[in-house]
Amino acid sequence: MNSIESFSFVITFLLGGIILIGLFVILIVLKSTSLYRSRFFLAIALFGLIQHLFTYLLFTTQLIKQWPNLFGIGYPLLFLVGPCFYLFVHSYGEVSFRLKKIDGIHIFPFLAMLIFFLPRYVDSAQEKLEIITYYYEILPNGPVAFSDWLQASLHLVLLLVYSSMALVLVHKRDKKNSVLLKRFSILLIVLSFAEIVLQTGFLLAGASAITTEIVLAGLMSITILLLGYWIVDIKQVLPVLEGKKYKTSPLSDKQSQNIQNLIHAFFEEDKKYLDPDLKIADMANSLDIPSHHISQVLNEKMNSSFYDLINQHRIRKAKDMLGSGAIEKLSVQAIGQECGFSSKTSFYRAFKKYTSMTPIEYVKKVP
Numbered sequence: 001m002n003s004i005e006s007f008s009f010v011i012t013f014l015l016g017g018i019i020l021i022g023l024f025v026i027l028i029v030l031k032s033t034s035l036y037r038s039r040f041f042l043a044i045a046l047f048g049l050i051q052h053l054f055t056y057l058l059f060t061t062q063l064i065k066q067w068p069n070l071f072g073i074g075y076p077l078l079f080l081v082g083p084c085f086y087l088f089v090h091s092y093g094e095v096s097f098r099l100k101k102i103d104g105i106h107i108f109p110f111l112a113m114l115i116f117f118l119p120r121y122v123d124s125a126q127e128k129l130e131i132i133t134y135y136y137e138i139l140p141n142g143p144v145a146f147s148d149w150l151q152a153s154l155h156l157v158l159l160l161v162y163s164s165m166a167l168v169l170v171h172k173r174d175k176k177n178s179v180l181l182k183r184f185s186i187l188l189i190v191l192s193f194a195e196i197v198l199q200t201g202f203l204l205a206g207a208s209a210i211t212t213e214i215v216l217a218g219l220m221s222i223t224i225l226l227l228g229y230w231i232v233d234i235k236q237v238l239p240v241l242e243g244k245k246y247k248t249s250p251l252s253d254k255q256s257q258n259i260q261n262l263i264h265a266f267f268e269e270d271k272k273y274l275d276p277d278l279k280i281a282d283m284a285n286s287l288d289i290p291s292h293h294i295s296q297v298l299n300e301k302m303n304s305s306f307y308d309l310i311n312q313h314r315i316r317k318a319k320d321m322l323g324s325g326a327i328e329k330l331s332v333q334a335i336g337q338e339c340g341f342s343s344k345t346s347f348y349r350a351f352k353k354y355t356s357m358t359p360i361e362y363v364k365k366v367p
Contacts, residue, residue, distance in 0.1 A: 015057040018221045022050040025228040041088035048081035056217035068128040076113040078155035082162030089166040156192045163188035191223045259297045273313040276342040280306045311350045314339040332359050
């Protein structure tokens with residue numbers, strides 16, 4: 001095996017492995033009912049990144065020369081990554097989220113690119129091979145046309161714009177969700193900005209196509225691995241894995257029942273849920289029980305997560321206050337704060353999740 005074949009084998013092994021990991025993460029996302037409809041937007045965004053990594057694989061190994069009909073087949077999907085990620089952030093945690101007519105504007109870049117690429121899809125293999133040869137041999141040695149830069153970077157500019165918009169939107173989220181969503185947004189901002197800068201530099205410097213693809217594929221791989229790690233690791237976001245996690249737990253049924261009783265007492269008697277900064281570690285310290293045992297009981301016995309249980313108690317108190325006429329003395333935001341919510345936005349979101357109404361609508365319907 002010569003050095004070129006060895007290089008191709010290593011690249012295929014590494015990028016192929018990351019692609020498989022990415023596809024596994026997509027399956028996890030789609031199985032997570034806790035993400036509601038937002039899981040579909042996240043899955044599409046991830047798939048767009050993964051299929052582009054497959055394109056990098058074809059070019060770095062030069063397999064694209066053997067399979068020229070695959071050239072450009074997934075390019076329009078790149079124009080769904082930014083919009084779908086933004087819609088994921090926008091719909092995150094919203095049980096009743098529905099797309100509006102105005103949201104159709106987000107799919108316009110994808111449709112425009114799809115129409116633009118339709119003639120290329122029907123080109124012969126020889127015609128596609130000529131374009132591939134131009135990419136490999138002519139482009140690095142000649143002046144770079146603006147159209148070449150635009151075709152290589154337009155989807156990255158779009159991703160940069162949408163991930164920046166998503167980061168702005170994250171600041172309106174409640175404290176529980178903001179850290180994860182902020183990580184996602186910043187990561188995609190860094191990825192898109194770095195690839196725009198590097199791709200522009202490579203084009204202007206006349207770097208080889210192989211060098212360009214290897215560096216950009218490396219950045220894309222790191223992004224997919226980080227996204228996958230954060231998605232699978234954050235159990236309160238994707239509790240779909242929790243069931244298998246506790247198979248080897250030493251807790252007996254009696255111990256689980258005792259912990260469940262203590263959890264009920266913690267919320268009902270002590271009313272600790274009124275603390276907006278309450279965390280599962282605080283409950284664990286108060287009850288002198290390991291936090292992973294509390295998580296197990298919540299998921300297996302109570303079919304809930306820590307934050308869901310907190311919000312259920314908070315909304316119950318809010319309904320009592322609204323039903324007793326508190327709205328005549330206090331604002332909606334003040335009632336939310338009295339019930340333990342850190343902001344008016346988080347109060348409205350949680351109230352609508354559990355009642356399918358806003359607080360004002362609830363007041364009008366309840367005598």
